[in-house]
Amino acid sequence: MFSIPLEKAHISGRQENLAMKLEKTDILSAEEIAEEDIVERIFEAVIDQQLPPGTKLSESALCEAFGVGRMRIRRSLLLLASREVIELHANKGAYVASPSVKQAREVFEARLALEPTIARLAVQRATPEGIATLKEHLEMEFAAHRTNQRRDAIRLSGQFHTLMAQLAGNAVMLRMTKELVTRSSLIIGIFGAPGVTNCRDDDHAAIVDAFLSRDDKLAETIMREHLHHIEKHLDLEVQSKRSVDLVGLFRHPKNR
Amino acid sequence: MFSIPLEKAHISGRQENLAMKLEKTDILSAEEIAEEDIVERIFEAVIDQQLPPGTKLSESALCEAFGVGRMRIRRSLLLLASREVIELHANKGAYVASPSVKQAREVFEARLALEPTIARLAVQRATPEGIATLKEHLEMEFAAHRTNQRRDAIRLSGQFHTLMAQLAGNAVMLRMTKELVTRSSLIIGIFGAPGVTNCRDDDHAAIVDAFLSRDDKLAETIMREHLHHIEKHLDLEVQSKRSVDLVGLFRHPKNR
DNA sequence: ATTGAAGACATTGTTAACAATCCTGTCAAC
């Protein structure tokens, strides 16, 4: 599958003491689910738009879903909040974030700073196997589009960008990209035209071509334009699409 | 002081229920210390090099230091670990991170992707007050150097970079910059020549000049060269400066 | 019929006790 073993290292430990007692079902289900796995799963559900902005993530439901204790869920939610993928409201619970227009601009500004560089580095460093993985991924994207698998198409579009960060071989930038791609899904869910897919895979195909010709500068340029293109197709002009600004609306009735 | 009110929003709540009971010491100490405050304090202590790599951060000590319960400390440590500023070893505790050569390269690669863009945006967007704050900051840097306040000089050098991110007005990039600057302090502590300061303030001064002439491209270029300069002055060639690779050392005695 | 209050219920936040693991110092054996 091609994956770089990163993260998880700094929260090491978690030795399988359970794997020792070789009872029934020796192999399966002995695996403990770690916080990062939960975080990763929720990231992907957000990317899939299976968890739209504002969705409540109740602790008990998550405990049941992942089959873990409340403490672990709580830690996972804290990590998700620190990435601004969810919002933690005191005594009210966790909700999938609803990025504001300002936050949306910030996310894309950060992506424009990071991802063109990532694309350039990825082209410089990608191994032949990495490029093969990328081509396979592109094929899957096309297939999802052909067969109208909307959810798969969205997920694969996002994963294309994180895959680039993996090929660039930089764990820090990969982590940042995952966060930004996930938040982008929320942004597209709020400000995107309904029914439109976030990424044209034409652009993705062009980037893969840049890999084949090892043209790093070209990949960088395409990625920049690609991100610009995505942002341009958002409705970021509307001020506070939902949740009208009541304060501004009703202060000094004379001035409205 | 000029500060942008960001972060903390998404972990909102924490209403002062204690402030209600107006007993003695009505005003002070009613403030509860939040996780982010603890994280921020530890960030700064790491930047100051008061917490060198490998320092153990025991829960009980931190509880006493911050005057909070263990749960809050535990959450803070998790957040710090998710930023890779500390390492969490199961059943052993939290230790200030000791970045590897690979991680060091990754951090500076990320900074090179982010901070030149931040510098450009900051020049484009800085208000006159923001520029004044920047000039004051530069003065403080010079003062610290003149009076040989090494610790202050180091801290101010790092804060210059986060201040740039504040002037750029992008909360996402500000958060990333804080993380990267903090980790850079650890990296300089490990791989830097002893006694040398991490940033030349000549570069910082040149960047401030670019603000005055509103030359955003120049600021971007200087920042890029500045970061290159810092990285060049590190000993990243040595493999595992400390913690010798015993495995590689003692396998096949004939080959050593 | 709508509004407001009150109480039951559900969910989140905190604390404290307990369990598990690791570190350290002592002591016996060789």
Place this chain on the structure above:
DNA sequence: GTTGACAGGATTGTTAACAATGTCTTCAAT
């Protein structure tokens, strides 16, 4: 004297009970 085992203490990890807050339903009053 060095090495290994063992026990005690200290630290971390987990669980469960409890407290606090929010939410929802019911019901009465206007």
